[in-house]
Amino acid sequence: MKANVYVTLKAGVLDPQGETVKRSLHLMGNDDIEEVRIGKFIQIKMRNQGLEQARRQLEEISDQLLANPVIEDFRVELAEGE
Amino acid sequence: MKFGVVVFPGSNCDADCFYTAEKVLREEVEYIWHQNNHLPAVDALIIPGGFSYGDYLRCGAVARFSNIMPEIVKFAENGRLVLGICNGFQILTEAKLLPGALLRNDSLKFICADVYLKVENNNSPFTNAYQPGEIIKMPVAHGEGNYFCDPETLAGLKNEGRILFTYCGPEGESAAEYNPNGSLANIAGIVNKQGNVLGMMPHPERCAETILGGTDGLTLFNSICGWLRKADSK
Structure with missing residues (x-):
């Protein structure tokens, strides 16, 4: 089964990379862009198992390693099969 | 007195720390490989700077799960001295x-420069040989040194005197222009609640000999040695 984990900086944590990209987008003429936040997208392939169990495991590994809860939030997306 | 220098794949200040302990302090010192499951008998641990595990995912994130880490945590929880420099802080x-x-x-x-620091608290195992409020100069070399924590944690750090070093100007001025990385409250180094674990971005081992351009870092190592000797004689 496959999973996608999205790791993003918490609201209130400054994202200088996002700010720089936003400035660049403004320079390109995209005045309507109000905010840019940059995060990580992690693709995971794992052995098939119950959805609930897989989700629990993915949330655990996201909390322990994939994201740092002090500064980041994460979201797990799970797809069975394939 | 014996120091231990922990080595991860990608550590690159380990030899400098080893050299400082052996040649400058003239104390015993041993490298500790990250795959070891136990610590040798040492009095203080140094987690050196560098790019452990290539800084993959986040700086320090992968090193945390190496074999030696549970031993380091135990060592720290027993009140023994742990100094994390740069990547070691991360x-x-x-x-x-x-x-x-x-x-x-x-x-x-990535900033590679000499910066001024203010010794905010000299009542610690790591800073007791400095004068209160002393202004010192140390090199920094990092891309991720922008300290962040939530407001409650920051209040705790301040109230408990756990901020040992802040970035400042040559006269001790505290201003944004002297903060090299955007660090919260100009924080350059903090200790844990018990005061036995120090993390700092500047590199004391890179200014521990006159030939390196300064000895302000040596004072930190002398503080550690002095503190350990005093603890030993008690």
């Missing part, structure tokens, strides 16, 4: 031995 926050996290520098640039 590893200590990832391992939850120190609060907060180190974000990308606000300039997005």
Whole structure:
């Protein structure tokens, strides 16, 4: 089964990379862009198992390693099969 | 007295720390490989700077799960001295031995420069040989040294005197222009609640001999040695 984990900086944590990209987008003429936040997208392939169990495991590994809860939030997306 | 220098794949200040302990302090010192499951008998641990595990995922995130880490955590919880420099500081926050996290520098640039620091608290195992409020100069070299924590944690750090070093100007001025990385409250180094674990971005081992351009870092190592000797004679 496959999973996608999205790791993003918490609201209130400054994202200088996002700010720089936003400035660049403004320079390109995209005045309507109000905010840019940059995060990580992690693709995971794992052995098939119950959805609930897989989700629990993915949330655990996201909390322990994939994201740092002090500064980041994460979201797990799970797809069975394939 | 014996120091231990922990070596991860990608550590690159380990030899400098080893050299400082052996040749400058003239104390015993041993390298400790990250795959070891136990610590040798040492009095203080140094987690050196570098790019452990290529800084993959987040600086220090992968090092936290290496074999030696549970031993380091135990060592720290027993009140023994642990000094994390640069990447070592990042590893200590990832391992939850120190609060907060180190974000990308606000300039997005890797900074390699000498900076001025103010000794905010000299009543610690790591700073007792400095004068109160002493202004010192140390090199920094990092891309992720922008200290961040939540407001409650920051209040705790301040109230408990756990901020040992802050970035400042040559006369001790505290201003944004002297903060090289955007660090919260100009924080350059903090200790844990018990005061036995220090994490700092500047490199004391790079200014521990006159030939290196200064000895302000040597004072930190002398503080550690003095403190250990005093603890030993009690």
